Amino acid sequence: MALAHKGITPEYVACRFGDKGRMAFAGYERYPLLVDGDRSIGDSWAIACYLEDAYPDRPSLFGGATGRAAARFINTWADRELQPALLPMIVKDIYDHLDPADQPYFRQSREQRFGMTLEAMAAKRDERKPALARVLDLLRAQLDGQPYLSGTAPAYVDYIAFGAFQLARSISPYRLVEPGDALYDWRKRLLDLHGGLGRSTNAYPE
């Protein structure tokens, strides 16, 4: 979404967990990785900052230095609150959609990280709903009186949150938002953006 915002159409290289050796040249072991000419940049936030600085004449992702600082706070919040509230609820669904060759690594690493089996995490989904609801409520409050988290027009803060929704939507039948919810309408707006880019991936029904 950040690349599309900047008017850049990348060549996508789909990689499995087991393909991480292909990123060794970049000295980075997580997805996503952006390669632009002889530059390689790992980590979504670093990628967003790179795009903003390398392509200053294209539409801005942050709306200036103050906006960048505020977006950084939201990015940290998403990493520390939104993702941890959401991921345990859908981690078994991620596993179910992986290439079988990646499943043993994913199971081992995620069960170690969360301290329980994937099945136990799936069984606790309903228990975790209130914590996720509190987090989603913060996003909902931000949409009071404005169509986008970034205000009147979409920008990087929207893409931070949209990424979490998009992950969930692409691998889990679990519905995070229902029609009638401001977050549902916001997600629809994000799915319509950039020529419907968000709809170009496989996903469960909205």
Ligand SMILES: N[C@@H](CCC(=O)N[C@@H](CS)C(=O)NCC(=O)O)C(=O)O
């Ligand atoms: N803060 C980073 C997080 C990157 C990240 O953790 N990516 C995961 C995606 S599942 C990954 O590549 N994990 C590799 C692994 O677990 O081996 C970002 O937003 O880019």
